[in-house]
Every structure is written in C-alpha cells, then in structure tokens.
Amino acid sequence: MPLIEIRDLHFYRGDRAIFKGVDLDIYRGKVTAIMGPSGTGKTTLLKLIGGQLLPDQGSIKIDGQDVHQLKHAQLYELRKRMGMLFQSGALLTDISVFDNVAFPLREHTDLPESMIRDLVLMKLQAVGLRNAKDLMPAELSGGMARRVALARAVSLDPMMIMYDEPFTGQDPISMGTLVNLIKRINQSMGLTSIVVSHDLEETMAIADDIYLLSDGRVIERGTPETLQNSSSEWVKQFMKGLPDGPVSFHYPGVGFEDDLLRSKAAK
Amino acid sequence: MDSIQRLGRWAIGTSERLGRGYLFLMAILAGIPSTLMRFSLVIQQLYSVGVLSVFLILISGLFVGMVLGLQGYYTLVDFGAEESLGVMVALSLVRELGPVVSALLFAGRAGSALTAEIGLMKSTEQLSGMEMMAVDPIRRIITPRFLAGFISLPLLAAIFSAVGIIGGYIVGYGLLGVDDGAFWTQMQTKTDLYADIMNGVIKSVVFGFVVTWIALFEGHDAIPTSEGVGRATTRTVVHSAFAILSLDFVLTALMFGEV
Numbered sequence: 001m002p003l004i005e006i007r008d009l010h011f012y013r014g015d016r017a018i019f020k021g022v023d024l025d026i027y028r029g030k031v032t033a034i035m036g037p038s039g040t041g042k043t044t045l046l047k048l049i050g051g052q053l054l055p056d057q058g059s060i061k062i063d064g065q066d067v068h069q070l071k072h073a074q075l076y077e078l079r080k081r082m083g084m085l086f087q088s089g090a091l092l093t094d095i096s097v098f099d100n101v102a103f104p105l106r107e108h109t110d111l112p113e114s115m116i117r118d119l120v121l122m123k124l125q126a127v128g129l130r131n132a133k134d135l136m137p138a139e140l141s142g143g144m145a146r147r148v149a150l151a152r153a154v155s156l157d158p159m160m161i162m163y164d165e166p167f168t169g170q171d172p173i174s175m176g177t178l179v180n181l182i183k184r185i186n187q188s189m190g191l192t193s194i195v196v197s198h199d200l201e202e203t204m205a206i207a208d209d210i211y212l213l214s215d216g217r218v219i220e221r222g223t224p225e226t227l228q229n230s231s232s233e234w235v236k237q238f239m240k241g242l243p244d245g246p247v248s249f250h251y252p253g254v255g256f257e258d259d260l261l262r263s264k265a266a267k
Numbered sequence: 268m269d270s271i272q273r274l275g276r277w278a279i280g281t282s283e284r285l286g287r288g289y290l291f292l293m294a295i296l297a298g299i300p301s302t303l304m305r306f307s308l309v310i311q312q313l314y315s316v317g318v319l320s321v322f323l324i325l326i327s328g329l330f331v332g333m334v335l336g337l338q339g340y341y342t343l344v345d346f347g348a349e350e351s352l353g354v355m356v357a358l359s360l361v362r363e364l365g366p367v368v369s370a371l372l373f374a375g376r377a378g379s380a381l382t383a384e385i386g387l388m389k390s391t392e393q394l395s396g397m398e399m400m401a402v403d404p405i406r407r408i409i410t411p412r413f414l415a416g417f418i419s420l421p422l423l424a425a426i427f428s429a430v431g432i433i434g435g436y437i438v439g440y441g442l443l444g445v446d447d448g449a450f451w452t453q454m455q456t457k458t459d460l461y462a463d464i465m466n467g468v469i470k471s472v473v474f475g476f477v478v479t480w481i482a483l484f485e486g487h488d489a490i491p492t493s494e495g496v497g498r499a500t501t502r503t504v505v506h507s508a509f510a511i512l513s514l515d516f517v518l519t520a521l522m523f524g525e526v
Contacts, residue, residue, distance in 0.1 A: 079400070091396075092396075
C-alpha cells in the first residue's frame, strides 16, 4: 500500500488549471521523483501534499489520512512526521545553524538541552556541517544552507521528506554531495522521499520511481530505465533536453508571419 | 464604464483586505494564551520593538518639550501667566503630543521594521517552512511581536511625556527664568491622574494595538517580492499615520468631550 495516494487532483490558480486530474502513488522507502518543465506545478504539488494549499477537487491521503479533511491540530500532528526541504533552504535567518536544527526539537519535545545538543550534532555530522554549527545562515553558501535545512528537516526523524528543487543553482561538488545525502539519508533512516526537480541526471541517479508531469497531467510514469527507453515523443524531448517538440519552443499565441504582416498592415 | 469598473474592483479589493485583516487579528488574539505561556518570546521582541526605540523617543521627546517650553513661554508671557508654563507643557504632552508623536515615531521606527521583517520572512519561505515544521507562525512569530508592540507603545509614550516635561523645564527654568516652584506645583495641581494621564494612556494603548496590527498585517499580506515588501513597508507608515491621527480625533472627542 502506498504511503501517499493522490487521486483525481484538480487545482486552479484563478482561471488557470494547474492540475487536471492527477493520480499518483508514492511508496514507502522509495525515492519518488516528480519531474516536468518549469511551471508545471511541481512545487504546488508539494504544497498540496503538505496541506498548505487546498485542492479544488480530488484527494491526497498520507498514511491513510485525507490531508484536506484533517482539523488544524491533526494536520499539525501529521506535519511533525513530514520533513520538507525548500528550494531556498528557508532557514530562520536570525538564529545560528545549531539553533535552526534544534528549532523543531525545542518546539515539539521536552528533551533536556544536553540531549538536544547531542541530537543536533548528530544531524549536522550526517550532513558534514558539525563544525559550522555556530555560523549564521547569511554566512553559508547555497549548498551548505540546503544541507543545514536537510539536517533540520530530519531532526524529528520524520516518516517522509519532500525536496523542492534540491539541485537548482548548485556547483558540481555541492550537487554531488546533495545527491549522495538524499540517497543515503533515505536508506539509513528508512524514509520515503519525494524529489521535485528538473535536473535530469541527478534525479535519475537517485530515483526509484519517476512521474513526468506536463499540462496538468501525469504524462508518464516509470523507473529511470523505462523512461529512458520510452517511445513517447514528449518523454524523448524531455529526457534528451530537445528545445523543440511536443513542448513548443515558442510561447503559444499568434504566428510569427501573421504578426509581421499585421505590423506591416498597421503602417 | 472603465472608471466604474475600477471603482468596483477597488471596493472589492479593499473589502477583501479588510476581511483578511480582521481574520488575521482574530488569529493573533486566539494565539495570545499560548504566547503568554512562553513569555520569553515576548521579552525578546520587547527588546527589538521597544528598547531599541527608546533612544529615538528620548531625543524626540526632549526636543518637542523644549519647543513647547519656548512657544508656550512667548504666548503666556503676554498674559503674565508664564508660571503656568509647567501645566501647559505637561497637559500638551500627556493628553496629546506624548501618545500621538510617540505613536507616529513608533510606526516609522518599529512598525516599518516589523513589516519588513515579516515580509522578508514570507518571501524567503521562512513562514512556510515553519508551517511545514508544524509550528504555527502566527503563534510563534506574529503574536509575540503584537504583544510586544502593544506593551511597548504606552511605555514609550510615558517616557516621551516625561522627557518632554524635563525639556520644557530646561527651557522654562534654565533659559527663560520661569520660577521652578511655580512650574512644578501648578503642573501637579492642575494635571489630573484620570482625566489627563489615564486618558493619554488609553490613547497610547489604542495606538499601540492599531499600529502593531497594521504593521504585522502588511508584512504578512505583502507580495513576496522585494518590490512587494517595499510597498508594504510604505503602506504601514502611511496607514498607521492615518489611523493614529483619525483615532486621535475620535478618542479626544469621546474622552475630553470637546466635540
């Protein structure tokens, strides 16, 4: 049975449909990647799973609980078992790295400070930043900030973790570090991971299962190998990074010739 | 037709914002009991909202009091009533200038800082991040700041009035030679604890409530971009100034029976 079941998900921003009937299953212990071109609503999907947005239709069940039917207190209880790594890291900028990782522990547990210290040092050791514990978030590089955010996201030992574009804007070393960390933490902590990304190579390296989203629907689903061998034109365009294909290079609208003729006629 | 549509859109937009502001306030008030249980959060904010505003209030209060001393003296001396300078300075400050000017300064110093801080926390996903860590940002971030603003402003207004009276005394006694015994005794006999001082305190409590609410709401409702946060900060100062001055008229009319 999947940990997360998404059924017939519809979501609109104003008149614009972001999701037009999405069905997704995310299995326990796996790394599931949600991929697709920019603007397909990948981050929106994470916010819907986390209960920060309400769908217009359909349901999202996590561990058997319908996220959008829960009361405020129940939703917050569920979120204690979920971790999320934001694209920006979303670290609290007025407190140190140590205090950021300690933040969920101090908010949700009555553990003595000595135990909190040990737990925080263990989490920071796991992401390789134990010696950066006294730095402020403004003193961290982008890659380091994400690793601290990862340590914070797993500080309460959640059952699942959601990564929002974890590889965007990273140098090759930080990228490699993050790829290894996501895989290693998923295995060692027995987590379920959802990675939203459009970085093909890195995501393919760690994903057990991939969903490709476009135009508000799931276009394809499969393992990295099956998607690479897919016969679908759309999947081929995405996997090979071709500039033109089913996803047009040009923003939809009036044709180029018509536009030129129209400007001549106007003169 | 366009102007009617624009008017309609403006009316709908304003009503929506007022509604959101009201709901936001209800959420803040609902968070007060749990925030009181963790009063250390409020104390941290009392420092950044209140203590860091003290210097501005001290300097401004001193100069406003000194100007009142000068202006009051030149008017009163024509009537041979310069001994009443103390009561004139004190009443002007505790009834009017103390609460109003300190609220305007508070909106510019602490209100704008609150809006920028909350707006930037929103734009850098810190508030979203907290929600996902199962920490309610209203209770953890907003309500402690609201209580700090609400507590700070009456205290700052009291400091403003006290320093202003000293400023008036320095000018009246030190520069212009007003009798210091008359300055203090007339002030003591003609300044009433309830009719004057308490009414001034009530004003500053109301201003503290409204200015902090506006500042926090503007930050929380800001469009999460640098331009959006900048606009929200400007709106905080402008809306606070309107609210302070209009409420001052209403409160003065109600409490002092001048209208």
